[in-house]
Amino acid sequence: MSSDRNGVIRPWPLVDRRAFIGAAGLAGALSFWPMFAAVSAPLRYNLKPVELAPGAWMLVGADEAITRANGGAIANITILDTSEGAVVIDTGPSRRYGEELNSLARQLTGKPVVRALLTHFHPDHVFGCQSFGADTLAAPKGVIDGLKQSGEDFATAMYYLAGDWMRGTELVLPQMIVESGHEDIGDRRLRYLVLEGHTDSDLAVFDERSGILIAGDLAFLNRAPTTPHADLPAWHRSLAKLSELPISKLVPGHGPAETTPLALRQTEQWLRMLEERVGNAFERGLSMTESMDEPLPAWTEKIALARYEYERSVMHLFPKLEADRWPRVDQSN
Ligand SMILES: [Zn+2]
Incomplete structure (x- = not known):
């Protein structure tokens, strides 16, 4: 994750715009108070749940890069009702998002959130964690290690990219480690699959009774996959494992939920296309x-x-191809 594309940073940041509106509005502040109040209103994500099945909802992320317009709300987030309390899968990009998610989950289920699971360490999925009790946050060890190592850098990048939406957001590490296997939370049985490929550690959650698979960023649909920390061979293996599940509905990390495993197939197709095109360009000696x-x-x-993602993937994959295919002459046979 980096601010490597100037296009996503708007030339007139929200902070400056608000200062300008404040100064210009001073003279008429009293007489035009409602208008002034409207433009100064705190930012809100206005999360809109989409029902997947009874007691299961997703919040659909924007099919966009992180910008100051979308506040980083680009990833899908899932809420599950259980007899013990609500479960959320991923917490969104900021403290503000986490707070809205927490109250929405309570409102939908009538119960507090008892578990917030993180699918991987990317910032659009993890910075809402502050709004949940530390003892409810859970993730695979590799995700927690990744956050320890890169979380502060991700936070800095997010403050640059999403601006005001990030105010008050800090890195919080989950206390609970998730391993592959089952967990019963109230009347739901969740199967955890700790996999890898999109990053070093990717959690997919399969709700055994409903057949809903929450695939995290191992699956994208109609939105190009991101590859800054990808290991493509490992990603293929993980997609093959997920394809074996009896899926009734698949929630990808980005893109719409479907009753078919199309997201798994399309992600596989994208990764193969990347390997072929980028590998071929490298072999032809292109820069x-x-x-x-x-x-x-x-x-x-x-x-x-x-x-946009193809260009970014060229940047991610080229150094690996150089390391693999141009070994140091004194170290090759
Ligand atoms: Zn993502």
């Missing part, structure tokens, strides 16, 4: 910038952010 201009297959036209 990174030349490789970014390579044409993409027609089927990617319906994929949001296809060109």
Whole structure:
């Protein structure tokens, strides 16, 4: 995650805009109070739950990069009702998002949140954690280790990218470690699959009774996958494992939920396309910038952010190809 694309930073940041509105509004502040109050209102995500099945909802992330317009709310978040309390899967990009998520989960289920699971350490999924009790936060060890190592850098990047939405947000580490296996929370049996490939540690959650698979960022649908910490061979293996599950509905990390495993197939297809195109460009001796201009297959036209993520993936994959295919002459046979 980095602010490597200037396009996502708006030239007139919200903080400056608000200062300007404040100064310009001073003279008429009293007579135009309602208007002034409207533009100064605190930012809100206005989360809208979409029902997946009885007692299961998702909050659909925007098919966009993180910007000051969307406040980083680009990832899908899932809420499950159980007889013991609410379970949320991923906590969103900021403290503000986490607070709205926490109260929405209470409102939908009529119960407090008893568990907040993190699927991986990327910032659009983890910075709402502050709003949940430390003893309810749980993630695989690799996710917690990743947050220890990179969490502060992610927070800095998010403050630059999302601006005011991030105010008051701090890194919080889960206390509970999730391992592969089952957990019964009230009347729900959750199967945890600790996998890897999108990052070093990716959690997928399968709700055994409803057949809903919450795949985290191992699966994308109609939105191009991100690869800053990807291990593509491991990602293929994880997709194959998820394909074996009896899925009734699949919630990808980004993109719409579907009753088919289309997200798994499309993610697989994207990764193969990346490997072929980027590998081929490398073999032909193209530079990174030349490789970014390579044409993409027609089927990617319906994929949001296809060109943007393809270019970023060239940046991520080229150094690996150089390390793999250009060994030091004194270390090769
Ligand atoms: Zn994500």
